[in-house]
Amino acid sequence: MDAFLNEKSMLDLLETLVNIDSGSHNKEGVDQVGQKLVPLFQELGFEIKRVKQEEVGDHLIVTHPKKKVASILIVAHMDTVFEKGTVALRPFTIAEGRAYGPGVIDMKASLVSVIYALRYLKEFGSKAYQNVQVILNSDEEIGSVTSREIIETEVKGKSFALIMEPARRDGSLVTERRGSGRFTIEVHGKAAHSGIEPEKGRSAIEELAHKIVKLHELNDHEHGISVNVGIIEGGDAVNTISAMAIGHLDVRVSTLEQAEEVEHKIEEVCASADVNGTEIELTGDMRRPPMLKDKKIEALFNIVKNVGADLGIEIKDTKTGGGSDASFTSAMGIPTIDGLGPIGGNAHSDKEYLEISSLKERTLLLAKVIERLNQK
Numbered sequence: 001m002d003a004f005l006n007e008k009s010m011l012d013l014l015e016t017l018v019n020i021d022s023g024s025h026n027k028e029g030v031d032q033v034g035q036k037l038v039p040l041f042q043e044l045g046f047e048i049k050r051v052k053q054e055e056v057g058d059h060l061i062v063t064h065p066k067k068k069v070a071s072i073l074i075v076a077h078m079d080t081v082f083e084k085g086t087v088a089l090r091p092f093t094i095a096e097g098r099a100y101g102p103g104v105i106d107m108k109a110s111l112v113s114v115i116y117a118l119r120y121l122k123e124f125g126s127k128a129y130q131n132v133q134v135i136l137n138s139d140e141e142i143g144s145v146t147s148r149e150i151i152e153t154e155v156k157g158k159s160f161a162l163i164m165e166p167a168r169r170d171g172s173l174v175t176e177r178r179g180s181g182r183f184t185i186e187v188h189g190k191a192a193h194s195g196i197e198p199e200k201g202r203s204a205i206e207e208l209a210h211k212i213v214k215l216h217e218l219n220d221h222e223h224g225i226s227v228n229v230g231i232i233e234g235g236d237a238v239n240t241i242s243a244m245a246i247g248h249l250d251v252r253v254s255t256l257e258q259a260e261e262v263e264h265k266i267e268e269v270c271a272s273a274d275v276n277g278t279e280i281e282l283t284g285d286m287r288r289p290p291m292l293k294d295k296k297i298e299a300l301f302n303i304v305k306n307v308g309a310d311l312g313i314e315i316k317d318t319k320t321g322g323g324s325d326a327s328f329t330s331a332m333g334i335p336t337i338d339g340l341g342p343i344g345g346n347a348h349s350d351k352e353y354l355e356i357s358s359l360k361e362r363t364l365l366l367a368k369v370i371e372r373l374n375q376k
């Protein structure tokens with residue numbers, strides 16, 4: 001195994017990828033990451049279709065010509081949450097068994113893992129790697145706005161979807177995710193001097209306050225519904241009745257029914273004004289459906305678990321509140337497992353790390369899972 005899963009060369013590739021700033025809005029950087037990966041897939045005989053984008057990096061669809069209709073879809077993203085200049089401040093480093101740097105675990109280590117897993121299978125004479133299609137998208141961290149459609153189109157007809165978000169700190173895979181939505185409530189009122197002619201004003205802030213209280217009443221933590229106005233803006237001066245107030249709302253749900261119900265209730269709350277003469281404009285929607293651990297996902301997880309057992313790795317699963325592209329593939333009815341990347345933690349922060357010992361381990365797991373699924 002060592003010849004094909006050489007930790008040193010895997011870390012070299014990881015260093016190259018981490019040291020390219022590739023925040024979602026940095027098209028040039030994300031495209032550069034793509035350019036590093038393309039020849040590596042081509043070496044393995046894959047063909048790459050580039051889906052050009054204006055605002056974000058181009059999405060890449062990687063397919064083997066011998067298997068135009070692969071049965072396994074792997075989804076991995078090339079973008080990070082870090083802005084341009086982060087690499088200069090804290091480039092790739094290694095200390096005490098961990099690797100650090102922007103996007104190291106979310107999910108540049110996963111990109112390395114995908115390449116090496118496919119390479120490993122090819123080198124060992126398994127044709128299973130040809131039965132894989134890979135989508136490398138460039139806007140996952142901003143909700144996969146432009147890649148969602150590609151993922152939903154390509155996953156049709158697949159038997160399995162493997163999503164390469166990192167494994168949790170304790171190595172768990174992810175079989176359940178809450179669905180999420182984002183909404184903006186923009187309230188228009190009427191400005192007036194609060195000392196001279198307050199009766200002429202219509203306070204947008206007052207109206208938004210009513211809405212915030214009502215929206216927060218939709219919280220039902222016991223059943224996995226959370227509604228949070230996390231940012232508010234508004235007002236011009238302390239002695240001016242505010243003409244404008246904006247609230248930004250994050251919503252999480254555990255089931256598809258809840259998604260519909262909560263969206264409906266939000267619309268209801270915002271349908272009429274509590275402060276006469278103010279107007280409310282509601283925009284946004286439920287962005288990612290929930291991923292539910294149904295029988296199909298359970299069956300796929302058991303396969304992965306058995307492959308892990310053969311390798312001497314105990315594989316557990318867990319649920320998380322965050323969204324990922326697994327939400328799209330699972331909502332399409334395709335058995336999906338997430339968290340197949342290497343192990344690490346503190347994603348989206350400057351303390352983000354990869355547990356280096358997991359890089360080869362999880363890559364081998366991925367390769368063996370592909371091999372097993374190819375026989376299904």
Ligand SMILES: [Zn+2]
Pocket residue numbers: 077106107140165166
């Ligand atoms: Zn990610």
